[in-house]
């Protein structure tokens with residue numbers, strides 16, 4: 001088996017590369033390193049079945065040889081990253097999805113696109129099921145990301161319906177783990193970085209907004225199962241254990257042993273009030289549910305950051 005993974009040098013992409021190599025696949029990683037890091041795949045480059053193509057996947061790409069699977073994970077993913085590069089984000093969700101669907105069609109490969117819980121916007125339905133169509137501001141400060149993913153889903157189902165491509169759509173809810181950049185602006189690396197530096201932890205709003213955090217190995221397992229299923233409509237993957245951001249800040253303080261204070265800043269525009277996946281479909285369809293508790297995942301992630309900082 002040979003698998004193409006775009007965004008393979010990113011946080012989730014690098015874990016996917018590892019998993020597919022472990023399953024015996026040859027892996028072609030395509031990345032332009034806009035938010036990914038060579039260090040994320042450094043340990044894989046000597047692997048005889050691993051190949052890296054440095055390329056912007058919003059531009060045409062020809063891949064020689066057979067391909068069995070195409071996974072499109074390239075996209076800036078944190079609000080700091082996508083708000084810094086709004087046009088690149090829209091392009092990789094639209095043109096990049098078109099390019100990668102074309103590759104899957106040409107090779108007769110299975111296809112899987114990384115969509116997001118952000119397609120639900122600031123949800124009026126809680127928890128979010130796949131049947132909910134969302135509440136997204138098309139011109140808001142997060143629209144470059146949310147709308148590019150909504151377009152990507154539409155393009156993916158169109159390729160399935162018009163060309164019969166064997167497509168899959170995963171709606172990923174907040175995922176965390178080793179190799180998230182400490183400076184990527186997402187809540188977990190923000191809190192951990194601040195806790196390590198002894199700085200106050202910044203909570204936006206009053207901290208009552210909720211999130212649910214899934215450990216990366218669980219997500220990767222769900223993606224692997226979904227790719228090998230015969231289901232073509234979107235599937236939520238995430239951990240339904242919901243907590244407030246304030247509770248999360250307190251958990252990070254406890255697990256890092258930090259005595260930092262918590263400070264409050266105004267809530268950014270269009271920040272979702274609540275986030276919790278309904279994973280009944282994934283349970284029924286894939287026999288999947290998260291296995292690693294949030295606390296265990298956080299311990300592993302914090303240890304990873306400690307080792308990285310100690311090695312500097």
Ligand SMILES: NC(=O)c1ccc[n+]([C@@H]2O[C@H](COP(=O)([O-])OP(=O)(O)OC[C@H]3O[C@@H](n4cnc5c(N)ncnc54)[C@H](O)[C@@H]3O)[C@@H](O)[C@H]2O)c1
Nearest residue numbers: 007009010011012032033034035036057074075077172175
């Ligand atoms: N991490 C999460 O919690 C989460 C939640 C929902 C969806 N997702 C989706 O999962 C995917 C991976 O997210 P991540 O958290 O690993 O982010 P990341 O920023 O760590 O990884 C994204 C990777 O894509 C690459 N990339 C971006 N644009 C590219 C382009 N035009 N051509 C080639 N490579 C490009 C980046 O360099 C990076 O290596 C994204 O599509 C994201 O939208 C992630």
